[in-house]
Amino acid sequence: MEKSFFWGVTLTAAIPEQKWEGMTVENTGESTVTSHTLSVRQVVLGADAQEGEANVVELEVLGYNDKKHNIPICVTKAGPSHVTNVDILVEDQVATFRLASGSGPVHLSGTHQTETNIIGDDDDFGEECEDEDDDDLDEIQDSPPKKKAKK
Numbered sequence: 001m002e003k004s005f006f007w008g009v010t011l012t013a014a015i016p017e018q019k020w021e022g023m024t025v026e027n028t029g030e031s032t033v034t035s036h037t038l039s040v041r042q043v044v045l046g047a048d049a050q051e052g053e054a055n056v057v058e059l060e061v062l063g064y065n066d067k068k069h070n071i072p073i074c075v076t077k078a079g080p081s082h083v084t085n086v087d088i089l090v091e092d093q094v095a096t097f098r099l100a101s102g103s104g105p106v107h108l109s110g111t112h113q114t115e116t117n118i119i120g121d122d123d124d125f126g127e128e129c130e131d132e133d134d135d136d137l138d139e140i141q142d143s144p145p146k147k148k149a150k151k
Contacts, residue, residue: 055102
């Protein structure tokens with residue numbers, strides 16, 4: 001079962017760091033596994049941001065082979081546009097959003113999606129699909145060859 005939720009955080013000089021804890025959770029009592037995905041879509045610089053100050057938002061995550069990455073995902077200054085569209089996807093891990101430079105406020109928003117599966121259901125589903133595929137293959141092999149149309 002999939003669910004989507006609005007997600008948002010605000011980074012300021014007083015609170016320059018926010019964690020998103022999206023680790024996969026196994027509930028043995030209910031025999032379920034819930035995975036988490038965060039999709040950050042928008043960064044908005046607050047109207048009271050200091051003029052001319054660069055605000056740098058950085059994302060800290062673990063990559064392949066648990067290598068730590070600290071990557072800037074947005075740099076914004078007060079000006080005609082306070083909105084920056086981004087496309088950041090974080091799956092099944094802890095992510096830290098940090099105001100690396102500037103005093104903000106910087107608002108990040110997007111969607112937190114969860115997917116809950118019953119443990120063991122995936123195996124049953126895979127077997128059903130394989131059986132259906134085998135049936136389709138049998139039908140194709142059993143059908144008579146098509147005749148060529150006369151011109």
